Amino acid sequence: MARCACGVGDRYRDCCGRLHRGEASAATATELMRSRFSAFAMQDEAYLLASWHPATRPEQIGFENGLRWTRLEIIHEEAGGPDDDKGVVAFRAHYITGSQPGELHEVSRFVRYDGAWVYVRGKIITGE
Numbered sequence: 001m002a003r004c005a006c007g008v009g010d011r012y013r014d015c016c017g018r019l020h021r022g023e024a025s026a027a028t029a030t031e032l033m034r035s036r037f038s039a040f041a042m043q044d045e046a047y048l049l050a051s052w053h054p055a056t057r058p059e060q061i062g063f064e065n066g067l068r069w070t071r072l073e074i075i076h077e078e079a080g081g082p083d084d085d086k087g088v089v090a091f092r093a094h095y096i097t098g099s100q101p102g103e104l105h106e107v108s109r110f111v112r113y114d115g116a117w118v119y120v121r122g123k124i125i126t127g128e
Helices: 016-020 029-042 045-050
Strands: 067-079 086-097 100-113 116-124
Touching: 016 029, 029 045, 029 067, 029 086, 029 100, 029 116
Parallel strands: none
Antiparallel strands: 067 086, 086 100, 100 116
């Protein structure tokens, strides 16, 4: 069985697949971040939109043809635990487009909305 794209090492169906299918909810902001990375890797638009705060959620996700997400690296976490209402996760998302590797470095903000963690917005970090 395929490993989950989030990098935890579990099989997809036992890891982010549970969240994507609605069988479980993210306990932390980082778990939601990992599940969203996995959803981007699988182009699971329904999950991405459902896990996005309604005040900042787009109507659709524009997936880039030929881009393959390969690895998620969590750099820093601030709050976002099981007892928190807000959290920040800094990460690098590695990808390949064509034959060229690249990475997206972002600081993402999360809040609890109706009891569940949701993505609010991210700030892309450039010039490192």
